[in-house]
Amino acid sequence: MTIAVETHSAPLLASRALTPPRVMPPKRPQGRLAFAANFLRNPLASIPEAVYEEDFVLYDKGRVPLVWITDPAAIKMVTLDRRDDFSKVAQKRLLGPLLGNGLLTAEGQEWKWQRQTAAPMFRHQDLFAMVPPIVQATEAYIATLSRDPSGQARAVDRDMTSVTFDVISATLLPGGTAEMGHAIETSTEKFQASTGWMLLFALLNVPAWVPRPGGATRQRGIHLLRSSVLSLIAQRRGMATKPDDLMQRLMDAKNPETGQQMSDEQLIDNLLTFYLAGHETTAKALTWTLFLLSRAPEWEERLLAEVQQVVGAGPVKAEHIDKLVLTQQVIKESMRLFPPAPQFGRLALKDCNFGPHTVKAGTQVMIPIYAIQRHKKYWTNPDQFDPTRFEAAKEAKISRYNYMPFGAGPRICIGMAFAMMEATAILATLIRAAHFEVSPDHNPEPISRVTLVPKGGMPMHVTRRG
Ligand code: HEM
Numbered sequence: 001m002t003i004a005v006e007t008h009s010a011p012l013l014a015s016r017a018l019t020p021p022r023v024m025p026p027k028r029p030q031g032r033l034a035f036a037a038n039f040l041r042n043p044l045a046s047i048p049e050a051v052y053e054e055d056f057v058l059y060d061k062g063r064v065p066l067v068w069i070t071d072p073a074a075i076k077m078v079t080l081d082r083r084d085d086f087s088k089v090a091q092k093r094l095l096g097p098l099l100g101n102g103l104l105t106a107e108g109q110e111w112k113w114q115r116q117t118a119a120p121m122f123r124h125q126d127l128f129a130m131v132p133p134i135v136q137a138t139e140a141y142i143a144t145l146s147r148d149p150s151g152q153a154r155a156v157d158r159d160m161t162s163v164t165f166d167v168i169s170a171t172l173l174p175g176g177t178a179e180m181g182h183a184i185e186t187s188t189e190k191f192q193a194s195t196g197w198m199l200l201f202a203l204l205n206v207p208a209w210v211p212r213p214g215g216a217t218r219q220r221g222i223h224l225l226r227s228s229v230l231s232l233i234a235q236r237r238g239m240a241t242k243p244d245d246l247m248q249r250l251m252d253a254k255n256p257e258t259g260q261q262m263s264d265e266q267l268i269d270n271l272l273t274f275y276l277a278g279h280e281t282t283a284k285a286l287t288w289t290l291f292l293l294s295r296a297p298e299w300e301e302r303l304l305a306e307v308q309q310v311v312g313a314g315p316v317k318a319e320h321i322d323k324l325v326l327t328q329q330v331i332k333e334s335m336r337l338f339p340p341a342p343q344f345g346r347l348a349l350k351d352c353n354f355g356p357h358t359v360k361a362g363t364q365v366m367i368p369i370y371a372i373q374r375h376k377k378y379w380t381n382p383d384q385f386d387p388t389r390f391e392a393a394k395e396a397k398i399s400r401y402n403y404m405p406f407g408a409g410p411r412i413c414i415g416m417a418f419a420m421m422e423a424t425a426i427l428a429t430l431i432r433a434a435h436f437e438v439s440p441d442h443n444p445e446p447i448s449r450v451t452l453v454p455k456g457g458m459p460m461h462v463t464r465r466g
Pocket of ligand 1: 105115273274279281282285340344404407408410412415
C-alpha cells in the first residue's frame with residue numbers, strides 16, 4: 001500500500017478552507033511485513049483508517065498484540081483510573097538508553113518523588129517571570145534575519161530548535177552552553193535517524209541483547225550528550241553561590257522514602273529529560289504553526305493585528321500573554337493537527353476490556369494523539385485548519401481526552417503551562433518582526449520521530465518587516 005500525502009499546488013485563498021498535508025492511513029490493518037515497513041518509514045502511517053473512525057482497533061497479526069484506543073472513557077481508564085495496570089515499559093525501552101530513569105521514563109515511587117521535586121518550578125504564577133528571557137532569545141534570533149526577500153531559504157525547523165534550546169538554557173536550566181546545544185542537536189539527529197527501528201523493537205518487546213541498527217552511532221551520540229551534562233553538574237558543584245533553579249532543586253532533593261539524594265546518573269537522566277523534552281516539542285509546535293500561517297495568510301494578518309493591538313511596539317511581557325487570545329487559538333489548533341508528541345503507549349499488565357474487546361496482559365495499548373485529534377466522530381472537518389474551534393465557548397465543550405497534545409492523567413506533561421506561555425511569547429514576537437513564507441510546492445508529510453517532524457524539514461523564506 002502506498003502512503004500518499006495530500007498536496008496543494010498553490011497557496012490557499014483567504015476564503016478557502018485550508019487542509020494541510022496529512023498522513024494517509026492504510027484502508028485496512030496490514031499484514032506483519034507491510035506493517036513493519038510502514039512503521040519504519042513513519043509509525044503514523046501504520047495506523048489504519050478505522051482508528052480515525054472507531055473507538056478501539058485491535059491488531060493481532062504481529063509478534064505482540066496491540067490495540068489503538070480513541071474512546072475518551074478508555075483513555076481515562078488507562079491514563080488515570082487504572083493507571084497502575086499500564087506500564088511505560090515500551091517508552092522506557094526506546095528512551096531509556098538516553099534518558100535512563102528520569103521523570104519521563106521512571107515509574108512508581110521513583111517517578112513520584114522526582115515529579116514532586118520538579119513540580120514547584122512549574123507553578124503558573126512563577127512561570128511569568130520567565131517571559132523576558134524567552135523574548136530576549138527570540139529577539140536574538142530575529143537579529144540574524146535578513147531584510148532581503150530574495151535571500152536564501154532558512155531551515156526554520158532547525159531555527160526553532162535553537163531558539164527553544166536557548167530559552168531552556170536561559171530559564172529552567174541556566175548554564176547550557178552553545179557547545180552543549182550543538183552536542184544536543186547532533187546527538188538528537190543521530191538518535192532520530194534510528195528511532196524507526198528503536199520504536200519498532202520497543203513495540204515488539206525485542207530483548208535488549210539483540211543489536212539495534214545504527215546502535216554504535218547512537219551510542220556515541222548518547223555518550224557525548226551525557227558527558228556534556230556531567231560537566232555542567234561538576235561546574236555547578238564548584239560554584240560558591242548556588243542559584244535557585246531546577247538543576248539545584250534536583251541536586252538538593254532527597255527521596256522521602258530512602259533519604260537519599262540523586263546519584264550523578266539520576267541527575268544526568270533528569271537534566272537530559274528536561275533539556276530534550278523541554279525544547280524539541282515546543283520547537284515542533286512553532287515550526288508547524290509558522291507553516292500553517294504561511295498557508296493561511298488571513299490568520300497571519302489577524303495575529304499581526306492582535307499583537308500590534310495588545311503589545312504595541314515594545315517587547316511581549318507577562319501581562320500580554322493571556323490577552324493574546326487569537327495567537328493561543330492558532331497554537332492550539334496547530335497542535336491539534338500536528339501534535340508535537342503524536343503518539344504514546346502503555347503496556348497492559350492485566351487483562352482488561354475495551355468496549356466489546358477483552359485484551360490480554362502483555363498487549364500494547366497505543367494512545368494515538370494524532371488520530372484522536374483528527375477523529376471523525378469527535379471533530380467536524382477534522383483535517384481542516386480552523387482556530388475558531390478554540391474560541392472560549394467552543395473550547396469549553398472539548399473533552400480533555402479528545403484534545404490531549406500534552407497527554408492526560410498524573411503523567412500529563414509537567415511543562416504544559418511553560419510550553420504554552422513560551423510558544424505564545426515566541427510566536428507573537430516572531431510574527432510582529434518577520435514574515436515566514438513556505439514554497440507552495442513544499443507539502444511535508446508529518447513523520448513521527450518521537451516528535452512530529454516535517455518530511456524534508458521546513459525551508460522557509462523569512463523576511464524582516466519594516
Ligand atoms: C508543545 C510542547 C510540549 C508537548 C506537546 C509535550 C507533550 C508531552 C506529552 C504528550 C507527555 C506525556 C507522555 C506520556 O504520558 O507518556 C509529556 C510529558 C513530559 N513532558 Fe512535555 N511536552 C511539551 C513541552 C514540555 C516542556 C517545555 C517540558 C519541560 C520544560 C516538558 C517536560 C516533560 C516531562 C518531564 C514529561 C514527563 C512527565 C511525567 O511523566 O511526570 N515538556 N509531554
